[in-house]
Amino acid sequence: MHTAESTVTLGGSRWHTFPADGATMTAREFLTAAEPLLQGVIDDNALTAADLPVLEEQIRATLALGARESALPLTAGPDSSRAARELAERATVIGEQIAGLATEAVRRLLTDRIELPAGPLVVRSHCYGHLLTPGAADLLLRRRGGPVTMQLYNEWLHQVVLLRDALLPFTDWPDVPVFVTGTGLRHLEPARDAFLTELLVRRIRHSSIVGYARQVVTGAGGPAGYGFDAPGGTALPAVLDQPLHTAPRYLLTWRPDPAVHTVATYEYELSDYYAAPRTPVGDLPPTAARTGSLTARVVKGDSAIEVTHDGVAARVDLGQALRGHRFALRGDLSDGREVTADPWSILRAPGLVWSPEGATVVDSTGLDDLVVLALLGRLYPEDLTLAATAVVTGRRAERAGSANR
Numbered sequence: 001m002h003t004a005e006s007t008v009t010l011g012g013s014r015w016h017t018f019p020a021d022g023a024t025m026t027a028r029e030f031l032t033a034a035e036p037l038l039q040g041v042i043d044d045n046a047l048t049a050a051d052l053p054v055l056e057e058q059i060r061a062t063l064a065l066g067a068r069e070s071a072l073p074l075t076a077g078p079d080s081s082r083a084a085r086e087l088a089e090r091a092t093v094i095g096e097q098i099a100g101l102a103t104e105a106v107r108r109l110l111t112d113r114i115e116l117p118a119g120p121l122v123v124r125s126h127c128y129g130h131l132l133t134p135g136a137a138d139l140l141l142r143r144r145g146g147p148v149t150m151q152l153y154n155e156w157l158h159q160v161v162l163l164r165d166a167l168l169p170f171t172d173w174p175d176v177p178v179f180v181t182g183t184g185l186r187h188l189e190p191a192r193d194a195f196l197t198e199l200l201v202r203r204i205r206h207s208s209i210v211g212y213a214r215q216v217v218t219g220a221g222g223p224a225g226y227g228f229d230a231p232g233g234t235a236l237p238a239v240l241d242q243p244l245h246t247a248p249r250y251l252l253t254w255r256p257d258p259a260v261h262t263v264a265t266y267e268y269e270l271s272d273y274y275a276a277p278r279t280p281v282g283d284l285p286p287t288a289a290r291t292g293s294l295t296a297r298v299v300k301g302d303s304a305i306e307v308t309h310d311g312v313a314a315r316v317d318l319g320q321a322l323r324g325h326r327f328a329l330r331g332d333l334s335d336g337r338e339v340t341a342d343p344w345s346i347l348r349a350p351g352l353v354w355s356p357e358g359a360t361v362v363d364s365t366g367l368d369d370l371v372v373l374a375l376l377g378r379l380y381p382e383d384l385t386l387a388a389t390a391v392v393t394g395r396r397a398e399r400a401g402s403a404n405r
Helices: 027-033 035-045 049-063 082-111 134-143 147-166 186-201 206-218 318-327 343-348 369-378
Strands: 023-025 178-180 227-230 233-237 252-256 264-266 278-280 294-299 304-309 312-317 352-354 360-363 384-386 390-393
Touching (some): 023 027, 027 035, 035 134, 049 147, 082 186, 134 147, 147 186, 178 206, 206 252, 233 318, 294 369, 304 369, 312 318, 312 343, 343 369, 369 384, 369 390
Antiparallel strands (some): 227 233, 227 264, 294 304, 304 312, 384 390
């Protein structure tokens, strides 16, 4: 992580304490490094504590969804894709919390100012189209401000918006190491534009979310996958450490790991699961009374979930398991079914197990979440329903029209 240097001479064109050669920073560190811009706005406008409510209203309106001043025109309702709903929820939560941090920074700088020994800040910032509230427009443009104030404020506000958008793929935004250069997060704009365009105009793909997250953390692209390593940690889908039935399907969690030193992509073993070998449920051994427990662990080096039963191990591709979790419908079993299948037989079967002749129930009572996740990786993902105590495969008629994958 980067810690802002207090010895950096500010003023002139030096409006930040960002790392000149590029480094990672947390959101809080990034906001601190951009504070000289706020100090310039305060000094140029001779702002006082009485002006704080106007600036707070502007910050919150820009980072909110559904306001006239919103920087992200994302609306997600019941008919929106699951990914859009999850990202909209992230935008709301992260926006509110970053707005709180930014407001606290303004309040502090009003009384505990940053010295700018090299003279006034001189910043030429593009107009990024961030609308001002009437109160902020009056304060920054007419009452006391002018072009210099607006250049400073435009740049600060745009950097804050870029920060919020950079953190959208993650459940644990305060801990994510964001790659920052000497121009803050402007280097991220092309990747952000592509990400937001796909989010706003079509059903965004999970691979696009992962690819954007990789750009945020490493500053570079890479192969398509379902997660990645970067120096200091790993980004993988959130379900690996959240309850299976309530975990987000599309979001990632950053897991710090000092043993990770290189960048690597987690890729699916089956890039095209349609073409994968399949085992019909009818070819499996009959369901038997369960003896002994099934235990599971993630084998990160092999990108697999290993399930052990009576000293015998079965491995399931981690990517396929996460794909199954993402695709599966959530629901209850409303009618009885006679066809059942044994979880251990499914986990040991070659290829993907499917039910071509109708629905099959896999009883998951008493199984821990990681074992059930492994089952989702062994069952053909197009026909899955995840219920409270079972996984159902082969419910094609009930899936018609579903697009929340």
